[in-house]
Amino acid sequence: MSSTDHAAAVHQVHRDDYGSRLGMWLFLFTELILFGGLFIVYAVYRFMHQQEFHLAAQELNTTIGLINTIALLTSSMTAAMSITAMQKGNLRFSKWLIWVTIGFAFVFMVNKYFEWSAKIHHGIFPGSKDLLAKPDGEILYFGLYYVMTGLHTFHVIVGVIFFLFILRQIKQGKITSDRYVRLENSALYWHLVDLIWIFLFPLFYLIH
């Protein structure tokens, strides 16, 4: 290696967007297995307690579930659009779209708060007297409901933290129209949250 080649190599900042995205996907597969395990538990118990699952699901509010579905689908779109805006060099619009995404995440969480509050108010929460008096299948249904939607909502909160971090980095000039893999990876995480909800919604809210 000549001295000029060496100097060029030293000044080149190491960067691998492709590897970065591939790493993010690998992480998302671990998330698939995490939620997948819970979906398998759900499937087996539903198979064993079909009638009780149907009965327990009547307690959930389909309208709230539907509003949350629409909120997540729309936020997924705005997250994807923020990448397009970034690629086009429109940083202002990209930031605005990220704020809209965060806004929908809050709509989701506020809804979830009211939903859980109503359940707890009616005495339906893990370990409560009212719940333990119900048949096994209903106890299992509500146990899975709290664990799965709870873990999912935790992912919504993490997604919001990622996006706030991204907004800060755009402001600092660390994310630009030709360097935006972190925005892409945060959006990938957000889409996973949406994907999981696509399955949670019919499995918990739409059993009639």
Place this chain on the structure above:
Amino acid sequence: MSEHQHQESHVIEYGNYIFIWLGLLAFTGITVTVSGINLGNWTIVIALFIACIKSWYVLNYFMHMKYEEMVFKIFILTALFTFFIFLGFTFWDYSFAR
């Protein structure tokens, strides 16, 4: 400049995203409507089938899987294959154990 840099340039227009979003909303509407009709065990089959279609659109367009290289697709198929082994073997076990 890295050899993979050229892939970054794929830009999906806003209009395409709105189109996909409208499709996803339509599928959600169909799921909710179908759930109101009593189809017995078919209700869950239809609901999951529609959820899979929605996921396919989210994966390919929102998550750009359509525009990624083959290795990404092999990865995701491997992950799904692993998941279905877990699911399949669990049910296989249950159908004999009971």
